[in-house]
Amino acid sequence: DAKTTQPTSMDCxxxxxxxxxxxxxxxSGNEYVYWYRQIHSQGxxxxxxxxxxxxxxxxxxLIITEDRKSSTLILPHATLRDTAVYYCIVRPASGGSYIPxxxxxxSLIVHP
Amino acid sequence: xxxxxxxxxxxxxxSGTSVKIECRSLDFQxxxxxxxxxxxxxxxxxxATSNEGSKATYEQGVEKDKFLINHASxxxxxxxVTSAHPEDSSFYICSARDGRTGNNEQFFGPGTRxxxx
Numbered sequence: 001d002a003k004t005t006q007p008t009s010m011d012c013x014x015x016x017x018x019x020x021x022x023x024x025x026x027x028s029g030n031e032y033v034y035w036y037r038q039i040h041s042q043g044x045x046x047x048x049x050x051x052x053x054x055x056x057x058x059x060x061x062l063i064i065t066e067d068r069k070s071s072t073l074i075l076p077h078a079t080l081r082d083t084a085v086y087y088c089i090v091r092p093a094s095g096g097s098y099i100p101x102x103x104x105x106x107s108l109i110v111h112p
Numbered sequence: 113x114x115x116x117x118x119x120x121x122x123x124x125x126x127s128g129t130s131v132k133i134e135c136r137s138l139d140f141q142x143x144x145x146x147x148x149x150x151x152x153x154x155x156x157x158x159x160a161t162s163n164e165g166s167k168a169t170y171e172q173g174v175e176k177d178k179f180l181i182n183h184a185s186x187x188x189x190x191x192x193v194t195s196a197h198p199e200d201s202s203f204y205i206c207s208a209r210d211g212r213t214g215n216n217e218q219f220f221g222p223g224t225r226x227x228x229x
Binding site for chain 1: 116118146148154155156157158161203205207216218219220221222223225
């Protein structure tokens with residue numbers, strides 16, 4: 001019962017930027033956008049999160065539209081090791097009753 | 113970030129036996145732990161939520177008598193798959209959070225690959 005929609009799959013050339021979109025048109029004012037990725041046979045790995053401002057860390061950048069109904073995760077220089085399923089999730093920052101669920105995510109394949 | 117471990121990382125068992133999977137929070141106290149399973153090429157499906165010292169809350173369609181969850185301490189939750197069958201073969205992932213902070217930050221374990229022969 002995820003509140004986000006993502007493309008099923010994308011591909012990207014190594015060294016190029018990978019831009020992964022996510023729609024979250026029903027996002028509430030107190031909900032953050034979180035991104036995780038899951039490399040094959042591993043647990044999900046946290047990437048980045050944001051509320052309304054664009055965010056950047058050592059892994060990626062997150063661009064959130066002004067109306068907050070969509071966002072884009074940017075991997076600026078994709079490598080083969082970035083091949084994974086990327087999950088976009090919205091959730092409240094606090095409250096304690098939130099139950100995390102996942103959609104199908106986007107399978108990103110980075111090719112040489 | 114906080115670390116969550118799982119043990120074992122992979123297990124192979126015979127049909128009809130029981131398997132226990134441990135999930136530990138290594139550097140924080142996990143008041144709540146979540147158990148997911150993931151079949152090939154599918155997303156993570158939440159199985160149950162367990163709060164320390166309480167009975168687990170199972171998602172619809174998950175048999176509580178088959179998937180026994182114990183969360184007896186703030187750093188350990190266990191999932192026991194009883195009388196395992198080949199259809200229980202899956203990737204089991206736990207996650208944990210410290211609800212006392214009021215924060216919904218969630219940390220994932222590396223997963224356990226269960227193969228039932």
